[in-house]
Amino acid sequence: MYNITRSPWVMHYDGSSCNGCDIEVLACLTPVYDAERFGIINTGDPMQADILLVTGGINTQNAPIVKQLYDQMSDPKVVVAVGVCACTGGVFKDCYNILGGADQVIPVDVYVPGCAARPQAIIDGIVKGIGIFQERLEKLEKAEGQKSEEKEEAGKEE
Amino acid sequence: MGVMTFAGTALKNLFSKPVTTSYPAEPAEYKERTRGHIEIDIDQCISCGMCTRACPCGTLSIDKIKGTWTINRFDCIACGFCVEKCPKKCLTMVAGYQEPGGEKGEVTYTKSPEVLAEEARKREEMAKKAAEAKKAMEAKKAAEAAAAAAGEKKDN
Amino acid sequence: MNEMTIKIIVAVCYVVLAPILGGLLDGIGRKISARMQRRVGPPILQPFYDLGKLLHKDPIHVAPSQNFLMMSYLFFVILTGGMIFLGMDLLMSMFILSTAVMFLYFAATVTGSPYSTIGATRELLQMIAYEPCVLLTCVGFYMVRGSFETADIINGDISPIAYLPGMFVAFIFILTIKMRKSPFDISTSHHPNQEIVRGITAEIGAKNFAVFTLAEWYETVFLMGMVALFIVNKNPISIPVAIVVAFLVYFLELLIDNCCARMKADKMIKLSWMVTIIAAGANLLALVYIFR
Amino acid sequence: MNATEGKNEIIKITPAELPIKAMEMKEKGLRLSQACAAWVKKEERLELSYSFVDDTTYDIFNLRIELSDKAAEGETVKEGCGRDAEVASISGIYPYAAFYENEMRELFGANIKVIDPDYHNKLYRINEDTPFVPKKEGEAK
Amino acid sequence: MLDFAVPFLICFPFLISLFLLFSGKSKIGNAIARIGAVVIFFTSVAFFVARGIKIGFSVTEELYVNTEIADYVILGGEILLALVVTFLCFKYKKYWISLLSIIPTAAIIYIEETAAKENIAHIFLDRLAMIMVLLVGAVGSLIIIYAVGYMEGYHNHHKEVQDRRNYFLALLFMFMGAMFGFVTCASLTWLVFFWECTSVCSFLLIGYTRSEEAINNSFRALWMNLLGGVALVAGVIFFHSLLGTFSAREVLSTIQMIGQYSNQMFGVALYIPIALIAFAALTKSAQMPFSTWLLGAMVAPTPSSTLLHSATMVKAGIYVLIRLAPLMKGNVVGMFIAFIGAFTFLSTSFMAISQSDAKKVLAMSTISNLGLMVACAGIGTPETVWACVFLMLFHAVSKSMLFQVVGATENSLHSRDVEDFHGLLYTLPKHAMFLFIGITGMFLAPFGMLISKWSALKGMTDDRHALIVIFIVFGSALTSFYWGKIMGKLIAHPHKKKEVKDVTHMGEYVSFWIHMITMILMVVFFPMISTFYVDPMVANVEMIGNTTGIAAIPQSTLYILVGMLLLVFLIPLVMYFSGKGEESTQKLAYMGGINTGKNNGFVDSFGEEKILWMSNYYYEKMLSIERLMKPCQFIATIILLVIACILGGSMIGGMLG
Amino acid sequence: MSKRSVIPYGPQHPVLPEPIHLDLVIEDEKIVEAIPSIGFIHRGLESLTDKRDFNQMAYVAERICGICSFGHGYGYCETVEHIMNVEVPDRAKYLRTIWFELSRLHSHLLWAGLMADAFGFENLFYQCWRVREKVLDAIELTTGGRVIFSVNKVGGVLKDITPEMQKMILETLDFVEAETKVLKKTFMNDYSVQSRMKGVGVLTKEQAKALGCAGPFARASGIATDMRMRGYAAYGDLDMEPIISNDGDCYGRCEVRIGEIFQSIDLIRQAIAKIPDGELAAVVKGNPDGEYFMRIEQPRGEADYYVRGNGTPNLDRMRVRTPTFANLAGLCEVLKGADYADIGILVVTIDPCISCTER
Ligand code: SF4
């Protein structure tokens, strides 16, 4: 099985966070934490992203956006919810315009708690996510292998 | 105005040591005051509920009877208000953040059996006392009633 | 061994080795950049990890024709480099390179999506900026050696750079555009935060992006080949010298990348045309009227 | 050194007076620093406040419009000061007031007319109507 | 048989044209025009092939030495043209223009009548003439076939224009006749006649709609072309006075004389008629500063612009310049002509960027490509002339196709704005394909324009024309931009799915297909065409006198080039078919997460759906024709004045010294 | 047809630190029209007053924005203190000032980095953020949080800055000052940087006035307004002058903010030198009843706070008007006629705080 864990490209979407977590996500990339050591690249484009980092909770306006961005990513993909807002809604969960954490609209694989989540925590979260990323790939390839086998068999029968 | 004014700095940087910390190979260092997560010395807790009421997120819950104190760490903003409010000072803010995880479960702390037993005993005692008091009260009432009835009878 | 077999061997070597070299250059570049930014940076093999991952992801597209357009793009970039390393016609290979770029352009515009279309248009603007210089460079080589064929160009007595210093300067300048480095990475960016998202590659993901990356590696190698062409002459010592110069140029590009803000398209065209006219044009005029 | 605390006044006006007062403020060269609404629970009153500030003296004057269907004891509701009274937009006088006004209308249901640009209650695009103000009938306590 | 082909080709179109003129509004005009066009098509092709087989391409023939009657007809024609022009000029109160017609006509008649009769050939066939015959015949007749269908649609949409389509077709035929005459005649007096004839025909075609704009533009075209005519006549008279002959052959052989007498008065004087005739060619080929007439010609219905741009009118100028090329090689006249050509190439490429009207883009690109050809011819070395010939061939075919397709698209789409071509691949797929291939032919591999450009650059470098090289490289970068952005438009995902009814006739499609196949065949057989036809033509006796023929481009190079280029054609196809079975998941286009699920709409700031609209870049404020044309014309005029001064000065100097 | 493109910009867009959306109409690469849309981060946190008491609201208030979190917490607390007539101890006032300026320092460095990123100068971005990390260390040392301070409460502050910590802060300041001087050279003098900032997004003094701009955005257009001059917290005891520039373009705004970095360093030094001993917080009794309008100078400009209490722990209204809200109109103005390539720069140039704008 090919090892794809060394190149996780992340895309960050700011749901309705207070910025605290956003800047900590950015801080991960800066010289002191340098996430690129692990091959992490911050890309703005869902087409090229492997890991979706969501900060902040989900509200009525951004729910379809988060969903769309997630759908645009190519499989296998992983979602990491950063900060308690993205996990549960955090302090804001009782606000009228907050539906809850990111898991309200997309399946979340890793929750990173903290308000704001510390850069180390975010790196840990991504690293956890990478493991899932690899599992996903294996599952995907297995499924594909089966499919092509079926096809071959179907071809033989004909 | 200059062209490539940054070249000197960039070249200097190239030959100086990177400032990158080697986390996670080396564990992170935390400052003394760092607000990481809440720890509880559960046996000190008197289940008064001050913390649950103080928490701006509604993260905490207690169960007086079972002697539990529950926190959802994926909901806690580590503000420290509960720590400030706890009358017994049994809550502390500790450095080091909560590990990320795939599930956002709650953590429940239960008081040790001795303490529980002690509390239960106290409660029982209290209950007994209350019951006794009640009994006494009832007895008194009954006595009064009886007296009254007697009085009435007398009156009649 | 006859000439044909040598050629075939060279061709195979080029096709196999160029991406390895290109990927390594990319990896080293990223490392050096990181160090210039006081970071540790990714492992040197990182570009290969990225490529592997991209190839293993589920292929995606926005418009189905993107897939074959991207493959064609890759093929033509390989062809361009191949022609140069096989000693064929320099000018024609540059024309084919433009054709290759057009395929990339089509792959981006066919989606009709906003950012990739803007990026694609900017790619054309970049072409306006660098093409005169590239063509003039070819003409310069021709003037010096009397042939467009790279096989003849490397067979001179004196390195072409002796005659073409201006062209060399101009070529280095537009190299920044070709290699998509700051300050002229306007059609797409290796750094994420850009106003057109990923520009021409905005709708290109997974396998197609791997194809794009590969094409870029080939392109890097063949651009470095062009740089080397300025140095190489009959004397075999010139070959290591050329390689060193190519590395120095690559390093210079990295340094420029790390010391400049991204400029706007109009500024890019103005500057690169100015440099082309002043450096390359003057060089050409000098060749014509002084060294006749 | 310089503690220019400045004046901090609240001036009560009726909706009809608003444009004139706003003009006065503009003529005095004041800047509209904010406009906001508040729902006063006890009195069931909607209050609109427009704050005008002086950037050299750091004074602040707050124009206050009170809108309520419930009159104080012994009084009737003033003409044009009902809960749904129309309030003219001052976006013609202070163009940047439009954002505040759109917000007040969307979140508090203030009946502000002719805002330019008008986001038609879709500035924040929330699901609830006027979340800050209890619905008319129902649990308006 | 073969002997009569040329007179037939010249006279037959004139006859058809006369017939059409007198057939009024009757419907048989269409049929006659179609038949006539088919006849011309096959005659010209058959003539070309048959002559090649029977006599061999390399033979140069001089025919019709005694042509007294024909001479009188021509004379009559010349007077007739002058009368027509004068009449129209007076009708539209442009009196002074008539002078440009009357004076040269009078002058040439006077000289002709007073000069001693000489026995010279009047028709003259060589490789160049033959290939021109083929080009005019084949492309021209296809245009006419196309025109018959087109005018039908045109008049259905444009009720405001009076329907005089038979008159229109008549003019087209007349034009063709004149072109045949022009490329085959060997007598300079005939040349003058046919020249004036094309000028007047184009003038009448441009004025077809009789709208005010059309009339103004037509008169602009007229005076510019007549000015060229004046220069031509002056040049002819000058030659006659120097050499005492009207024979084009004689004139061409003065090449040696220039060499012999280069230091003498006579040698210097020879430059002057060359310059005058080259100047005439510049006007015909719409070079700066005379480019505006060709732009103005756009007001006419598409077939006429097609005819003007692709195969005929403007190519007449190039034809003359190719003939003159050996005389211009390496001297000051050639230098300046080449310079003007290169300058035109660059400046009009700039202007083409700002255009969104498809026909205007085509027009600007025509002028700019002509500039390249002029530059090549002006330099006059074998390589550049070779390039010039190929540029001309490829340009004629691709441009003719492009014009026709744009016209057909306009009829279906009711717009010819490039912005409306967005996603044409999805609304009118066939048109989009033809346009795409046509544009590819203009600047991309594998088509010949690219190889020609290659050769042109090589030739220019060989001859050390540094400035011109610089102009060309900049211009060619711009060319890629304006074509590229149109191609992008064609294939882009559409903004809105709209239903468009394709009203294109069978006949039009036939014409498109023939063009396309011709283009592809020309690429495939490029090396052969080059070796067997163009190389000898460039290098051998016919043109340059007795210089020994060397192939302009080495054969092996050519084969490699064409092989490479064909790959460009094949690879995408291979990729396309090999990639078909592959599984790939379709995703929505990226719009910051708010597209409405259809790739062409997004949620706007007010929460509504908004349609995405992508437009090309035009840089109108910077590069519009209005802004750039005047200064460019000014510069070009200065260049012309400079050369006039140099020649005049050296002339005077020669006379004094 | 139209030679103008109509395209969406954002809400997800790598140049934008936060989601906003612009409907753009562009011609070539010139912006003809830009209509902003907000609300992607609207949470409605002001409505939490119904569910949280006024003490808890202090923690909610600082999460209005994770960057000027301190300012928001402070602004809210001071407004409530005004209503309740609480006299805050002097030491608390000084501590608040120090933290406020530390937060401005980190915010401005962050902005400088984002600006560098917006004009595509990656290395400069990294260097700004590297320096900023030092400031964050100082903040974490004293408050325990990197971006969310949680040291304010109604009545005063929760934590003290010990003399050792003061020393550490002073060391940090020396480091920041030295490094910023180096960065300033590139920001202010580099050709490529200047070509992106000079003359871009010009807002004249009159325009800035007419559009009600605030903060550095207004100061860069020559309006000398700085709420710190009102003398809240300990600012009344410290020496400062508003920093202004008359360019009115991106360059001017950059100049102002970089100037303010040095100004903050100076203010912290003054405060540390003058800090008195004393209590950290006053005792607060009862519930707020009344209303007050209060204005402070956030890193991004003037922020307005309005609190209305009704005698219960739950407030009637807590309202924040943030600087970005005031600057939106100015942003729309500078976007018109700008180059498409400059959008990122222009958006960042107002130092937007969408999170606090939408709350
Ligand atoms: S978790 Fe805390 S810091 Fe992060 S976004 Fe939510 S409130 Fe802000």
Ligand code: SF4
């Ligand atoms: S606050 Fe005091 S009185 Fe109230 S429940 Fe807790 S311990 Fe008992």
Ligand code: SF4
């Ligand atoms: S730290 Fe704050 S959020 Fe966490 S439990 Fe305590 S009061 Fe609640």
Ligand code: SF4
């Ligand atoms: S406030 Fe302290 S004692 Fe009371 S329940 Fe909470 S932890 Fe236990």
Ligand code: SF4
């Ligand atoms: S397609 Fe039809 S309508 Fe159009 S020109 Fe031809 S015949 Fe006319």
Ligand code: SF4
């Ligand atoms: S679209 Fe073209 S053909 Fe149709 S009416 Fe307009 S101009 Fe005439």
Ligand code: SF4
């Ligand atoms: S004003 Fe802006 S920066 Fe300041 S706290 Fe609010 S959101 Fe943050």
Ligand code: SF4
């Ligand atoms: S502008 Fe406000 S929300 Fe945006 S990053 Fe800055 S502080 Fe955060």
